[in-house]
Amino acid sequence: MTDNNVDQKYFDxxxxxxxxxxxxxxxxxxxxxxxSRPAGDAAKSQPFALHRSRIATAFTAPDxxxxxxxxxxVTVGDPSIALTEKLVPAMVDAGADLIELGVPFxxxxxxxxxIQEASNRxxxxxxxxxxxxxxxxxxxxxxxxxTPMVFMTYSNVLYSYGLERFARRAAEVGLDGVILPDVPHxxxxxxxxxxxAAGLDLVSLIAPTSHERIRxxxxxxxGFIYCVSSLGVTGVRKEITTDVAGMVREVRAATDVPVAIxxxxxxxxxxxxxxxxxxxxxVGSAIVRxxxxxxxxxxxxxxxxxxxxxxxxxxxx
Amino acid sequence: xxxxxxxxxRFGIHGGQYIxxxxxxxxxxxxxxxxxxxxxxxxxxxxDDLEKKYAGRPSLLYYAENMTKDLGGAKIYLxxxxxxxxxxxxxNNVLGQALLAKRMGKTRLIAETGAGQHGVATATVAALFGMxxxxxxxxxxxxxxxxxxxxxxxxxxxxxxxTSGTGTLKDAVSETFREWTRRIADTHYCLGxxxxxxxxxxxxxxxxxxxxxxxxxxxLEDEGKLxxxxxxxxxxxxxAIGSFYNFIGDEGVKxxxxxxxxxxxxxxxxxxxMNTGSLGIFHGMKSYFCQNEYGQIAPVYTIxxxxxxxxxxxEHAALKDSGRAQYVAITDDEAxxxxxxxxxxxxxxxxxxSAHAVAYAMKLAPxxxxxxxxxVTLSGRGDxxxxxxxxxxxxxxxx
Numbered sequence: 001m002t003d004n005n006v007d008q009k010y011f012d013x014x015x016x017x018x019x020x021x022x023x024x025x026x027x028x029x030x031x032x033x034x035x036s037r038p039a040g041d042a043a044k045s046q047p048f049a050l051h052r053s054r055i056a057t058a059f060t061a062p063d064x065x066x067x068x069x070x071x072x073x074v075t076v077g078d079p080s081i082a083l084t085e086k087l088v089p090a091m092v093d094a095g096a097d098l099i100e101l102g103v104p105f106x107x108x109x110x111x112x113x114x115i116q117e118a119s120n121r122x123x124x125x126x127x128x129x130x131x132x133x134x135x136x137x138x139x140x141x142x143x144x145x146x147t148p149m150v151f152m153t154y155s156n157v158l159y160s161y162g163l164e165r166f167a168r169r170a171a172e173v174g175l176d177g178v179i180l181p182d183v184p185h186x187x188x189x190x191x192x193x194x195x196x197a198a199g200l201d202l203v204s205l206i207a208p209t210s211h212e213r214i215r216x217x218x219x220x221x222x223g224f225i226y227c228v229s230s231l232g233v234t235g236v237r238k239e240i241t242t243d244v245a246g247m248v249r250e251v252r253a254a255t256d257v258p259v260a261i262x263x264x265x266x267x268x269x270x271x272x273x274x275x276x277x278x279x280x281x282x283v284g285s286a287i288v289r290x291x292x293x294x295x296x297x298x299x300x301x302x303x304x305x306x307x308x309x310x311x312x313x314x315x316x317x
Numbered sequence: 318x319x320x321x322x323x324x325x326x327r328f329g330i331h332g333g334q335y336i337x338x339x340x341x342x343x344x345x346x347x348x349x350x351x352x353x354x355x356x357x358x359x360x361x362x363x364x365d366d367l368e369k370k371y372a373g374r375p376s377l378l379y380y381a382e383n384m385t386k387d388l389g390g391a392k393i394y395l396x397x398x399x400x401x402x403x404x405x406x407x408x409n410n411v412l413g414q415a416l417l418a419k420r421m422g423k424t425r426l427i428a429e430t431g432a433g434q435h436g437v438a439t440a441t442v443a444a445l446f447g448m449x450x451x452x453x454x455x456x457x458x459x460x461x462x463x464x465x466x467x468x469x470x471x472x473x474x475x476x477x478x479x480t481s482g483t484g485t486l487k488d489a490v491s492e493t494f495r496e497w498t499r500r501i502a503d504t505h506y507c508l509g510x511x512x513x514x515x516x517x518x519x520x521x522x523x524x525x526x527x528x529x530x531x532x533x534x535x536x537l538e539d540e541g542k543l544x545x546x547x548x549x550x551x552x553x554x555x556x557a558i559g560s561f562y563n564f565i566g567d568e569g570v571k572x573x574x575x576x577x578x579x580x581x582x583x584x585x586x587x588x589x590x591m592n593t594g595s596l597g598i599f600h601g602m603k604s605y606f607c608q609n610e611y612g613q614i615a616p617v618y619t620i621x622x623x624x625x626x627x628x629x630x631x632e633h634a635a636l637k638d639s640g641r642a643q644y645v646a647i648t649d650d651e652a653x654x655x656x657x658x659x660x661x662x663x664x665x666x667x668x669x670x671s672a673h674a675v676a677y678a679m680k681l682a683p684x685x686x687x688x689x690x691x692x693v694t695l696s697g698r699g700d701x702x703x704x705x706x707x708x709x710x711x712x713x714x715x716x
């Protein structure tokens with residue numbers, strides 16, 4: 001890195017923002033278990049290991065109360081980095097509360113055809129992990145995006161980069177967390193330790209098959225919990241039959257970390273229903289399908305769609 | 318680089334369970350059932366009976382006298398897994414897993430296949446047990462192995478072509494995992510090699526270990542002493558781990574895995590994971606993989622559809638790390654030469670996969686004294702490869 005001052009300044013800014021968030025979160029709490037902690041202490045003693053990442057802001061209203069969040073997903077570099085760089089600010093303007101950025105992987109085993117194809121398009125265009133980091137750096141820098149951003153990718157993308165190196169770079173560019181669909185609770189510490197040391201959250205996933213596993217998964221969850229709505233891989237579904245509300249109840253019994261629901265959501269009605277049962281709705285394939293259809297011209301289509309979905313979710317607040 | 322303390326199924330640093338949360342319940346259920354039934358006398362008796370009366374075990378340990386004399390060195394023994402029902406070692410594992418699945422109350426088997434041998438074995442046992450069967454096969458492999466596709470359909474299985482990725486074995490594995498996340502309750506994923514998330518590498522190894530259990534007894538009976546080396550081909554590595562397992566404690570016995578070099582390990586047209594790959598995480602396991610600097614899994618190439626996989630089972634990766642086994646790379650040319658050599662010399666047409674092991678035996682035997690022996694596992698028979706070998710030699714066969 002050539003310019004350490006800039007990096008340090010970024011961290012100082014991030015620290016200030018996170019401390020402010022914590023202060024807000026804890027100022028007006030309703031007596032939850034962590035509420036009495038003095039705001040920002042952990043962050044002060046160890047500026048790189050911020051106690052709460054920016055992710056919490058996505059689920060927090062200005063008055064500190066919990067709010068419903070809309071979380072859109074796009075694949076970085078699909079079909080070009082230039083398009084992703086336009087899509088993210090457009091989605092933020094349209095009401096996105098947290099941005100999930102897919103870092104393409106050659107063999108995404110948890111994805112349905114839509115996101116598999118997006119990954120292929122991105123890789124065919126030459127997209128690399130370094131390109132994804134550089135994109136986030138520009139979004140935080142010249143585009144002034146303050147919205148929390150997380151990567152969704154596969155364990156080998158981090159592992160081949162070097163876990164510590166990945167975590168350092170992620171913190172440096174202003175990423176807030178990582179979602180790894182092929183890392184279950186048993187394998188979590190290997191990834192969580194380096195990420196946490198750099199101040200990033202490794203997002204935990206729960207699935208309709210998790211049952212008695214929910215409690216232990218939730219107990220050390222950070223950022224938010226990604227609740228997988230249905231069996232199978234990512235993709236649009238006509239209806240979601242799982243007892244999602246029941247899963248969320250089990251999570252809530254173990255933690256106050258926000259829960260967002262993903263997999264199969266494509267309509268504003270579904271988004272409202274899922275966010276109503278939880279703290280937010282995550283939508284990937286329906287957006288990626290628009291990108292696949294309209295290519296470099298996708299921005300207005302995605303923006304309109306995200307606005308309709310975000311409005312449906314925010315109407316619950 | 319340390320693994321997580323709660324991680325299960327480790328071979329050194331390799332192995333683990335890098336799979337979606339949705340599947341964790343299923344692999345835990347499998348592990349629990351396996352831990353129970355592997356010591357259950359009724360289960361073991363039923364498996365033993367099927368191996369003997371249905372699959373035709375024990376398989377022969379055949380002294381290849383012509384080959385031995387021709388090469389002029391160590392005595393060469395062929396462990397004849399090609400003589401098993403369905404023509405390959407795959408049936409050993411499938412009988413075990415299908416029996417386990419039945420005990421677990423599953424009524425449906427899904428499987429991946431490359432060359433088609435594991436698919437055929439799974440379709441066969443599904444027919445025997447009256448279970449539903451769906452086999453995922455890369456579109457490219459379906460074209461390369463059209464006969465096996467029809468064979469599976471004849472056995473009542475549904476064969477689903479996989480067009481994602483490179484349309485080969487790795488994509489068939491990915492697609493079978495995807496299908497498993499869709500439908501778990503009645504479905505067992507009958508994984509065909511000693512790879513994937515725990516407990517598969519252990520389960521598959523144990524069901525294949527019958528190869529070395531028999532071979533060790535047979536060679537002691539024939540030769541009165543252990544062999545100098547055991548040689549087997551390695552894709553995912555199931556026939557090799559089965560061939561090695563009961564010899565791992567015998568320090569004097571060299572264990573040699575033969576991977577597919579394709580056009581050569583100095584080209585990008587190769588599938589030699591151990592010789593050209595690097596540490597990574599894919600298909601549920603930490604192991605060695607052919608990949609680029611960003612961890613994107615590389616397209617691999619070999620003439621052999623059964624070795625056309627960019628990774629290797631975690632126990633092999635650990636055996637390489639410890640130096641207990643060595644892994645050599647055999648090119649297409651060497652394998653095809655060995656395929657033809659064994660056919661002419663012994664009247665045995667090996668699978669092109671197994672021909673990789675034969676090729677290395679042809680190099681090794683002349684360097685060893687005549688009072689030593691080596692065991693070469695013939696993992697399968699070569700009928701399926703005849704047309705492809707003819708094409709390789711520039712002949713177009715017409716039916």
